Amino acid sequence: MVGSVPRVDAATGSHHTEEDDMARYLLLKHYRGAPAAVNDVPMDQWTPEEVAAHMQYMQDFADRLEGTGEFVDGQALSPEGSWVRSDGPGRPPVTDGPFAETKDLIAGWMVIDVEDHERALTLAAELSAAPGAGGEPIHEWLEVRPFLTAPPTVTE
Template sequence: MKYLLMVLGKQSDYDAMSGKRTDGPAWTPSDLKAMFEHMGAINNDLAEAGELVDAQGLAEPSQAKLVTADQDGRPVVTDGPYGESKEVLAGYWVIDVENPDRATEIAARAYACPLPEGAPNYPVIVHPIQGPGGCEM
């Protein structure tokens, strides 16, 4: 069964990681190293187990674009999502595992990522993927 594991974040989290002043704790180089090592170990273990389909961290939300259409159906492209938006997708794994318990086990490991004291720890979303090789309804 395939699952999408989604890691959330906010623009302020990316700012704190890059050394910009935020209302939360600043990330040190050792904090970043610990996070990247934790995520890398998950990727390596999933790859070794044959469970990894894809995994990516996403660029900061300020680099995202929103695409809608005007009343004539022409695309309208704007910057976004905006700083006041709630959490957005910061990264993901697509995994192919035997059962839902294994998917939640991996998500729990991702959630346990080391963070600076006081940094927000968002839930990891486990979403079944429908279709060939995905979950049945």
């Protein structure tokens, strides 16, 4: 965030800013695989005006969060895609299956940098209300995932 004040952690002696205390979350929009949205009409059945209204809502939401310093990045995803694997030297194999395909599951994502988990949930709920068919809110389920900030620890 702009204007962060550096401070020293008393326990470690390391320098960091208030910005370091922010938490990054992934807001993941699904095509399917989540519970059905209230306004459950697939986007490929929307009118061009409904798609435009939805996209404008998403842009306005991102612009507002950019203004508060909470927006990191976000993208809608194209339905095209491939699976690639390295088998060592040479050209990697490329296939369109038979894997569970994220292109069939994930519509897009947004990364936010917020003060706490509650703020992430509040913003996800707001994003869930983007308009869909008939201009009515979708009320879709969004997956809210925190970024891993430290390697997991193993306890015995």
